[in-house]
Amino acid sequence: MxxxxxxxxxxxxxxxxxxxxxxxxxxxxxxxxxxxxxxxxxxxxxxxxxxxxxxxxxxxxxxxxxxxxxxxxxxxxxxxxxxxxxxxxxxxxxxxxxxxxxxxxxxxxxxxxxxxxxxxxxxxxxxxxxxxxxxxxxADSGRFFVNRLTLPGIATAFAATPYGKGILVAGEKDMRDANGNPWNERPFLDLYYSEKRSIVMWNEAEPLPGLVNGAYHEGPATLSADGKALYFTRSNYLKHKLVKDDRNTSHLKLFRAIRDEDGHWGDLHEFAYNSDVWSTGHAALSADGHTLFFASDRPGGFGGTDIWRCRNNGSGWSEPENLGSTVNSAGNELFPTINGNALHFSSTAHSNMGGLDIFEVHEQNGIWTEPKNLNAPINTPHDDFHFVLDSTGKAGFLSSNREGFDQVFVFIMNEPEFYLQGIVMDESQRFLSNSEVVLHDLTSGEDHSRLTDEAGKFAFKLGANSDFNIRGAHQDKLATSVALSTKGLMRSDTLSVELSLKTIKIGEAITINNIYYDYDEWAIRPDAVIELDKLARLFLDNPTTSFELGSHTDARGGDLYNLVLSDARANSAVNYLIQRGVDPARITAKGYGESALVNTCSNGVHCSEEDHQANRRTEFKVTGVEGMADVRSKP
The missing domain is CATH 1.25.40.10 (Tetratricopeptide repeat domain)
Structure with a gap:
């Protein structure tokens, strides 16, 4: 029952x-x-x-x-x-x-x-x-190689800063020594020093000697250029007890330490703008020591934690200055670092992959540029922060919890290699051997030359992040050039180019397409500038050649009027070319009016607009080459 x-x-x-x-x-x-x-x-x-x-x-x-x-x-x-x-x-x-x-x-x-x-x-x-x-x-994930550092002696580490022959990091002891940080039940952070054994293997991390490490957290640090002053982040505590505000929150403070002759750190001083009711930390000191950047949730910001700066006025640090709404957001901005003329920081906002992402800004005339996300593989959907370049400017350290816990990663810029393969031909697509090809590096100013092989081919190695001009020349041919650039290219590549050289035929007219004028006008229109710039490049590529620029009209209108109008148009085009650097002694203008029609659309003949357009044209002719007779062509 x-x-x-x-x-x-x-x-x-x-x-x-x-x-x-x-x-x-x-x-x-x-x-x-x-x-x-x-x-x-x-x-x-x-x-x-x-x-x-x-x-x-x-x-x-x-x-x-x-x-x-x-x-x-x-x-x-x-x-x-x-x-x-x-x-x-x-x-x-x-x-x-x-x-x-x-x-x-x-x-x-x-x-x-x-x-x-x-x-x-x-x-x-x-x-x-x-x-x-x-x-x-x-999109550019091949720009960097990123590998995690192994730092024996500490379980997690972040905020690596070059120091001496190694790095300073903020880290936790081996997890077996956890002493109960209640936020995450992990050990409190201290500052450690480690020296390199290989690119990713480092010696046992040792606590920084002296008075810097205390009872609670010591975090990200920055060094003066001479390595004698250390600005570091520390928990706010007094007599081994955390100082908390009325919300039971303990905040962070900035301290400065001085290194003695034995390499020990002491003589600790609080930053003048610390507070018991807001946090101040994550310092970054400029190379000249005159500007101190830091993160703080002090009043006057734009969201959670902002990036601020103070300037050394000779008697101390100036009042903190917020970097403004371009850098700071409604989210959190943290971990500022200075690398050359760039300021890097991490943010939970802006254009973001997730968590904290690393951004780069520059100050130009007192105005900060829009934050640029460093993208993958520097950033991930997790927290990525504290980006530091080494002395080469091509490698460095970042911190990330992409593998579960905070770790230091080393990154190396993957410098792409670029090559140029090309071929030189004439207008009949015949390969031109023994043609001279000159590569002019517009960035460095250097010239490199090659002769084409029997198949008209040539090759060069190109530098990264540079602009180039490639000029091909051959006997009895008009030299020509093309521009190319490796700027903005992040992956190794082989570029290709074809140089087509026209045979010099003195007196033969060559029509230039797409040069138009407004009705009854001779001013250069914006859409004609593109073609005239190409023509200027051709004339500049052939400094021993003389040219004539001719302008033609259709048969509509009076003969004399058309002659005057075409002459004005030809002179307008020639003046533009001279402004682009063409030697005025090597170029002449000639207006032909309606005297050289290319079809039967003469006075009184009914023709389509397309037929009339064929007669309205601009042409150029080679009139002479140094060492040859200067022949002025006739219509």
Whole structure:
């Protein structure tokens, strides 16, 4: 027989279960409020094991997201989305998780949903735009080789900065030594030094000697040019206890340390603009030591964390100056670094692949250029940050959690190689051997020459990021040239060119197409400039040759009028060519009016507009070559 329990017993059991769930929720909320996200997530999961709770599900998703556990964050957000369409900040967060997991289309749907609610949300707008053109981030993915560094002695590392014969990094000890940073239950960060054994293998990372490393976090650092001053980020604590604001948040501060003769760091000084109620960190010092860039969520910014700078005025640092809305956004801008005349930083906004992406800007006359995303493989859908070039300018370090945890990666620019293969022919497509081909590098000013082989072929190696002019010449032929460029080309390639040389026939007219004039006018039209520029190039390629430029009209209108009009047009074209550098002693203008028609459309003959157009033409003739008689042709 089934055993029967009194109703009060069931009520007691239910009350106990409800009480346990309530306690778990209280513990989870308390941990979440204290930014103890792993502990919070565990307690929310216990709540969810017993019953579905939308608040617990949302906070569990957020706790996993903040600790970069994107698969579990996705699972929780997906459950929320399945029961009720996400909106606002939750939709934005789910979109970011989807971006990190490579689900760009679904991420775009989330950002679009946010924009429907708040059309002015610039960050959602930027990220939605990124999802619509995502393939462009991979267009030049062969530009760099990227490999993870192995740094023995520390479990994770980031923010590598060249120092001495090695690098400084912010890192965590081996995970077995975890001492409980409540945010992620991992060790606190310290500054370490390591020297290179090979391109990706480094010596055991050793803690930086001196007073820099303390009880809590020490993070990204920047060095003065002489290596004697170190500006580094540190947790705000006093007497081994974190200083927190009224929201129970401990903020970051900037400190300066000085290196003594023994290589130990001490004499610590706080940055003048630190605060107990906002964070200041991630310093980047200019080579001359006059400008200090840093990240801060101080008042007066554009979103979360912005990039700021101070200038050394001789007696200290000037008031912080925000870099403005071109650089900063409604998201977070972090990890500024200075590389030559470029400022690099990371952002969760702008045109972004997901997470933090690395961007580059330049200051021109006090105005910052639009941020340029460095694209793949420097950036990924994960967090990518702290981009530093080494002394060669062709390699360096970046940090990323693309493999799960923060790690330092070395990158090397993949300098592409370019070659030019060409052939020289005459107007009958016959190969011209022993033709001289000159490659002029417009970037360096250097010239290189070759003679074509029996098949009329030639070849050159081209430099990267350069403009070139290739000129081909052969006896009794008009020399010609073409322009080409390797600027903007990121992948190795072989370019091809054909040089077609016309045989010099003194006095033979050659029609120039597409040179038109307005009715009853002789001014050079914009559409004629293209053809005249080609003609100028031809004349400049043949400095020992003299030319005549002739202009013709159709038969409509008076004979004398047409002669005057054609002469004005010919002179207008010649004057343009002279402005382009053609020697005026080598070119003459001649107006033929209607005296050299190419068909039967003379006075009084009815013809189509197409037939009349054939008579309205511009021609040039070779009138002489040095060493030959200067023959002025006749109509």
């Amino acid at each position: 089934m055993k029967r329990y009194p109703l009060p017993v069931f009520a007691l059991v239910l009350a106990l279960l409800s009480g346990c769930a309530g306690i778990r929720m209280q513990r989870a909320d308390q941990a979440y409020g204290l930014l103890q996200f792993p502990k919070a997530a565990r307690n929310y999961e216990r709540v969810l094991d017993h019953k579905e709770d939308r608040a617990a599900r949302a906070r569990s998703a957020d706790a996993y997201r903040r600790n970069n556990i994107m698969d579990k964050a996705y699972t929780n957000y997906a459950v929320l989305e399945s029961t009720h369409a996400l909106r606002g900040d939750t939709a934005m967060a789910f979109g970011e998780v989807l971006m990190a997991l490579g689900q760009h289309e679904r991420a775009g749907e989330m950002f679009l949903r946010v924009l429907e609610e708040t059309p002015e949300n610039k960050r959602a707008m930027d990220l939605y735009g990124s999802t619509q053109g995502y393939s462009s981030f991979y």
